Amino acid sequence: MKLKIALVILLIALFIFSLSTGHATASFSQGMTALYYGDGPLGTVMRQIRLPRAILAILVGASLGVCGAALQGYLRNPLAEPGLIGVSGSAALGAVISLQTGFATYVWMGLPIAAFSFATLAVLLLLLLAGPRGSSLTLILAGIAVSALAGAFTSLALNLSPNPYATSEIIFWLMGSLADRSFEHVWLALPFCLIGWLMIGSIGKALDALTLGEGVASSLSISLTKTKLLLVFGVASSVGAATAVCGAIGFVGLVVPHLLRPLVKGKPSTLLLVSGLGGAVMVLAADIAVRVILPDRDLKLGVLMAIIGAPLFLHLIYKTRSSLQ
Amino acid sequence: MTLLTLKDLSVRRGACPVVDNVSLEIRSHELVGLVGPNGAGKTTLLKAALGLIEHTGNSSLAKLPLNERSSTAAWMPQEREINWPISVLETVALGQLLPSKNLDKNEIINDALNRTGLINYRDRISTELSGGEQARVLLARALAQNTTLILADEPIAGLDPATQLTTMKLFSDMAKEGKGVLISLHDLNLAATFCTKIIMLDRGRLYAIGDPAQTMTDENLEKVFNIRAYHARTDKGIICQPIEVLSH
Amino acid sequence: MRVYMPRFRRLALYIVLYFLGISVSATANTPRVVSLNVCTDQFVMLIADDNQIVSLSEISTDILSSAMAAEASKYHQNNSGAEEVYLLQPDIVLAGIYTAKATVNMLESLGIRVEKFEPANTVEQIIGNIKRTGQLLGHTERANTLVTKFESSLEELTMGINNRPRAALYYANGYTTGKNTLSGQILDLAGFSNIASEFDIHWGGTLPLELLIIAKPDVIITGTTYPGSSRSEEILKHPALKPLRHVSSTDANWVCGTPHILKAIEDLQTIHPDKMSTQ
Numbered sequence: 001m002k003l004k005i006a007l008v009i010l011l012i013a014l015f016i017f018s019l020s021t022g023h024a025t026a027s028f029s030q031g032m033t034a035l036y037y038g039d040g041p042l043g044t045v046m047r048q049i050r051l052p053r054a055i056l057a058i059l060v061g062a063s064l065g066v067c068g069a070a071l072q073g074y075l076r077n078p079l080a081e082p083g084l085i086g087v088s089g090s091a092a093l094g095a096v097i098s099l100q101t102g103f104a105t106y107v108w109m110g111l112p113i114a115a116f117s118f119a120t121l122a123v124l125l126l127l128l129l130a131g132p133r134g135s136s137l138t139l140i141l142a143g144i145a146v147s148a149l150a151g152a153f154t155s156l157a158l159n160l161s162p163n164p165y166a167t168s169e170i171i172f173w174l175m176g177s178l179a180d181r182s183f184e185h186v187w188l189a190l191p192f193c194l195i196g197w198l199m200i201g202s203i204g205k206a207l208d209a210l211t212l213g214e215g216v217a218s219s220l221s222i223s224l225t226k227t228k229l230l231l232v233f234g235v236a237s238s239v240g241a242a243t244a245v246c247g248a249i250g251f252v253g254l255v256v257p258h259l260l261r262p263l264v265k266g267k268p269s270t271l272l273l274v275s276g277l278g279g280a281v282m283v284l285a286a287d288i289a290v291r292v293i294l295p296d297r298d299l300k301l302g303v304l305m306a307i308i309g310a311p312l313f314l315h316l317i318y319k320t321r322s323s324l325q
Numbered sequence: 326m327t328l329l330t331l332k333d334l335s336v337r338r339g340a341c342p343v344v345d346n347v348s349l350e351i352r353s354h355e356l357v358g359l360v361g362p363n364g365a366g367k368t369t370l371l372k373a374a375l376g377l378i379e380h381t382g383n384s385s386l387a388k389l390p391l392n393e394r395s396s397t398a399a400w401m402p403q404e405r406e407i408n409w410p411i412s413v414l415e416t417v418a419l420g421q422l423l424p425s426k427n428l429d430k431n432e433i434i435n436d437a438l439n440r441t442g443l444i445n446y447r448d449r450i451s452t453e454l455s456g457g458e459q460a461r462v463l464l465a466r467a468l469a470q471n472t473t474l475i476l477a478d479e480p481i482a483g484l485d486p487a488t489q490l491t492t493m494k495l496f497s498d499m500a501k502e503g504k505g506v507l508i509s510l511h512d513l514n515l516a517a518t519f520c521t522k523i524i525m526l527d528r529g530r531l532y533a534i535g536d537p538a539q540t541m542t543d544e545n546l547e548k549v550f551n552i553r554a555y556h557a558r559t560d561k562g563i564i565c566q567p568i569e570v571l572s573h
Numbered sequence: 574m575r576v577y578m579p580r581f582r583r584l585a586l587y588i589v590l591y592f593l594g595i596s597v598s599a600t601a602n603t604p605r606v607v608s609l610n611v612c613t614d615q616f617v618m619l620i621a622d623d624n625q626i627v628s629l630s631e632i633s634t635d636i637l638s639s640a641m642a643a644e645a646s647k648y649h650q651n652n653s654g655a656e657e658v659y660l661l662q663p664d665i666v667l668a669g670i671y672t673a674k675a676t677v678n679m680l681e682s683l684g685i686r687v688e689k690f691e692p693a694n695t696v697e698q699i700i701g702n703i704k705r706t707g708q709l710l711g712h713t714e715r716a717n718t719l720v721t722k723f724e725s726s727l728e729e730l731t732m733g734i735n736n737r738p739r740a741a742l743y744y745a746n747g748y749t750t751g752k753n754t755l756s757g758q759i760l761d762l763a764g765f766s767n768i769a770s771e772f773d774i775h776w777g778g779t780l781p782l783e784l785l786i787i788a789k790p791d792v793i794i795t796g797t798t799y800p801g802s803s804r805s806e807e808i809l810k811h812p813a814l815k816p817l818r819h820v821s822s823t824d825a826n827w828v829c830g831t832p833h834i835l836k837a838i839e840d841l842q843t844i845h846p847d848k849m850s851t852q
Contacts, residue, residue, distance in 0.1 A: 048813035163801030219400035
């Protein structure tokens with residue numbers, strides 16, 4: 001409980017910090033007043049540029065955190081993460097295809113729907129490959145294959161685009177950024193993220209039961225099929241929508257549950273909400289950092305996350321290497 | 326009172342029957358030992374009875390709607406799996422899938438912890454305990470499910486003699502209190518001493534069923550296990566100690 | 574690296590070209606020309622005789638980049654590769670200074686005269702480039718007439734401007750251009766003051782969306798959006814830009830420093846307060 005309160009306070013503080021970070025020079029109180037009244041150019045900046053950016057950081061971070069914790073709980077493996085196992089990459093591919101074909105323009109909610117569909121395929125493929133209990137080796141290998149394939153097709157789709165800028169945007173889709181996103185993106189992502197969170201929230205008990213294995217979970221009246229479906233669609237929905245508007249941001253779902261697990265004494269259901277909060281905190285902080293470190297360049301969030309996350313990933317591989325053979 | 330009924334239960338792997346037309350009943354006050362050599366189909370029979378794997382024939386347990394299973398039978402698989410570093414109290418509480426609040430005041434859970442001698446281990450992390458201690462934690466977890474029927478697959482394998490004895494004693498006590506317990510085990514001696522009934526499986530078929538004295542005869546042991554055993558009767562119960570492999 | 578071509582091989586090439594019916598004879602006064610750059614393409618079309626023009630660059634017919642796309646379609650197009658251009662055997666090749674170095678070096682080592690043009694960002698440079706093209710292609714008079722006509726039209730367009738509304742040139746990825754660039758010049762000649770100067774951007778640079786909103790220019794002129802989709806261009810449709818006055822995008826007339834910038838200026842002046850009444 002204390003941990004949740006601490007995370008919420010941190011989240012609010014970072015949210016406000018994020019709102020006061022940007023190019024336009026304005027004092028904190030000026031910014032907040034402009035945000036409240038929405039008058040003048042500063043009001044536009046606060047309401048139309050900074051507010052959606054901060055909200056998206058929370059949506060994306062919470063989605064990645066929750067999904068990381070859920071996938072790890074389901075597969076009983078601390079290496080499972082939407083980015084590493086290729087779900088984010090596949091969602092990005094779906095998003096790119098829908099944008100380049102015009103599906104995103106002509107179909108209502110076409111962008112998140114496409115991202116969701118491709119993410120679903122990736123999760124299903126992964127569960128098929130990894131089996132009911134994901135061994136680290138299968139997970140990592142399947143993740144490499146799915147990510148590589150999705151990344152290649154994303155590049156291909158962008159290379160084939162008639163738009164000269166598209167090719168240079170491969171890095172955005174593979175690394176992710178929140179720069180200059182608007183409320184249009186918030187409205188596209190929000191419903192899918194919420195639905196995903198609800199689905200995953202409903203399998204908390206099942207994930208707890210799975211701590212003792214599938215057989216025991218089943219004898220505790222847990223429906224394994226229902227759990228699997230809710231997990232697949234929940235992850236695909238929230239990660240898909242987040243990726244569709246912000247690109248693939250890796251490692252959040254790996255780092256956050258890993259750091260918070262000891263603090264919640266490991267129980268998967270408790271970890272879900274806490275990881276959601278933690279993910280939001282992490283992405284908000286990272287998004288502030290990219291603006292403070294390199295204000296004039298659009299430093300990709302994924303770059304920063306990889307710098308933090310990859311060493312931890314290596315550490316986890318080192319720790320679990322005995323089970324890798 | 327009958328707690329579990331299996332009728333013509335069969336499990337096939339390809340064309341080959343792993344469990345072949347097994348019918349039996351488990352009643353309350355019974356501690357039933359399921360014995361048989363490796364590959365006799367003990368684990369498969371237990372899983373089929375629970376409805377965890379595809380089977381033909383009937384199992385009263387597998388037929389139950391999903392939401393009634395947790396209150397009917399507790400299951401202890403052979404693999405002692407605790408995947409996350411959670412406390413002993415939380416692990417045991419998984420028997421009821423309770424939220425983390427006020428667990429230490431829960432009577433069923435405290436009773437399970439007391440019976441397994443784990444009450445002082447409550448706040449320890451399960452995954453940091455020894456193998457024997459983890460086995461006790463999982464036993465407490467099964468007790469905390471508070472069911473009238475317990476199915477356990479080799480619950481005493483790999484444990485030290487004292488823990489084996491206390492575990493068997495605990496199962497025996499549960500049976501005396503009116504529960505039905507079905508366990509598979511390889512230790513014929515402990516089976517003979519503690520079980521009220523023995524089910525002997527031979528290549529998937531039910532070879533013998535009855536009290537230990539009736540089933541663990543020289544003839545049956547030779548046919549099913551290909552061994553000769555030393556038999557004795559003590560004030561603690563029957564002794565059936567394998568001493569020799571027969572050559573064919 | 575220079576590439577040497579043995580004499581006999583060159584002779585063989587001439588024979589091949591002869592049989593292909595391509596004339597390799599040079600006329601001293603009106604040389605046959607190949608252009609490798611979309612801007613030199615336009616100078617060539619404005620000044621050269623039809624039969625002087627051997628080939629133009631491939632993008633000369635691209636309506637998004639070339640102000641003379643329609644006219645260009647009646648000429649041969651090359652993809653600016655050394656091999657192709659060499660086989661065309663022009664007397665002179667016009668290229669931009671940013672045309673691929675390897676191509677230019679190769680052509681020169683093969684003995685082809687390559688004239689490199691700097692992109693014209695100012696009126697003076699435009700006039701200079703017109704005159705230079707005239708001299709190179711043997712049409713000095715034609716070039717001078719073109720210059721006179723250009724100067725008088727320009728004078729007419731820039732007359733009578735009293736107010737200078739603040740304007741921002743805004744392109745994909747939040748890029749803007751300043752007074753030293755051609756588009757900056759067009760903006761200035763049309764009678765607007767460029768807000769890029771307020772941010773000390775005199776060439777090109779990124780102007781963060783936030784700063785653009787805060788600067789609150791009277792008008793925003795955006796870049797052409799290409800077909801297909803790109804995140805880079807999404808910034809031009811950002812809801813935060815809605816409160817600002819937004820006019821049609823820059824087009825092919827803005828790309829090259831040629832007399833076609835007159836059309837760009839004229840288009841821009843349709844929203845200029847001092848010019849709206851006269852049109």
